[in-house]
Amino acid sequence: MTKAQAVTKRSSPRGDARKKQIIEVATGMLARNGSRGTTLGDIAAAAGVSQAAVVYHYGTKEELLHAVLDYRDQFEDTQLWQRGPDPGLEIFGIIAGIVSRWDDHPDIVGLLAVLLAENVTEEGLLRPRLRRNYQLTIDRIAGTLRNAQERGEMRPDADPRLAATEILAFLSGLELAWLVSPDIPAAETASRWAASQVAQLRMP
């Protein structure tokens, strides 16, 4: 209940493999049930170990959550910035492509939206991190759009920051909608959205 002391321990191949396995199992469960809806026991059972083993590897539930978020951050990097750090207006096509491949990674889709919804209050343990992360992604997207403006690829009278905010809002909202109603045409909605965004933002 209170705290767990962070005992420094060396890593071993076996331990690392187990830790990774726990993370992967936990990611899927957290994306569906959130932090409050997922117990350490649930995760342990799904990973085939005892609940105490999960605590042994991660110390506290909060540390496990952060590890899962690290895992997701890494995944986002390989997805959203797959074609270099400055894709310009092509970012919309990339996003549409990501959405069309949601079925391949169902365990990680919506993780951020679900955890975000659980951490909207000041007291939310993950809020500082999620907030920082959100702002950072907005900054990155706004940056790439600003570069596109300077290259003359995007019209200069559009605000890159508002566009970036709109992108993230649309994405997390679509994730939620898709999770609750998997039958909605997420890929088609995203691709039409991307096309209209590009049509609106590119130089005439």
Added chain:
Amino acid sequence: MTKAQAVTKRSSPRGDARKKQIIEVATGMLARNGSRGTTLGDIAAAAGVSQAAVVYHYGTKEELLHAVLDYRDQFEDTQLWQRGPDPGLEIFGIIAGIVSRWDDHPDIVGLLAVLLAENVTEEGLLRPRLRRNYQLTIDRIAGTLRNAQERGEMRPDADPRLAATEILAFLSGLELAWLVSPDIPAAETASRWAASQVAQLRMP
């Protein structure tokens, strides 16, 4: 834990007032902390009564949640359809207006998004209702857009259903973003979004 029998009881002015007060208090707390993050004790304390009193008025936590959702549905009706049942493309302006007035009703903003995120799995108690509600709102918006097409107000080559899906996704996503980072320019993002949607959808 199990169930509570629904004791039929007559209503009294005082009881009705208390029930309404509990609903209002609960709405705010649920919109921030979700169902799993809000205990009956929390709600009771905020309403100045004992936890047992809340159970007395609503029987179970689930019934209270449904009552809160009823309250929100009613609110949505007076907001989204304020200018009649068939506003056509003006729906975008209405939505932008609603977002610009979020500060006046902070307790109800995000309620749906937060509860949605908590009820993403099959087992989610509120999922059937939230799903139904979501589809219903999409149908209504798609309907008003289809009418706009028939009136020659909206271009016929745009899919009203995809547009409606996009609208709801954007809205719930923006709610989440605003809750986590209240400093983002929600109103401005929404008004620019609305303008670009109208520009895209109206007859040339």
Added chain:
DNA sequence: CAGAACCTACTGGTTGGTCAGTCAGTTGTC
């Protein structure tokens, strides 16, 4: 005074975290 509107006290169940101990594998020493 009858019923509605509470309250205090309690129950059963769940959950995060602790703790003592087991066991397999690794390392150091002669």
Added chain:
DNA sequence: GACAACTGACTGACCAACCAGTAGGTTCTG
């Protein structure tokens, strides 16, 4: 290469805190 010392990776049992719902009594009000 054999044996002792040690370490990492667990397990099962347990605990304190929390939480939804129950039971039964008390106060308020028409």
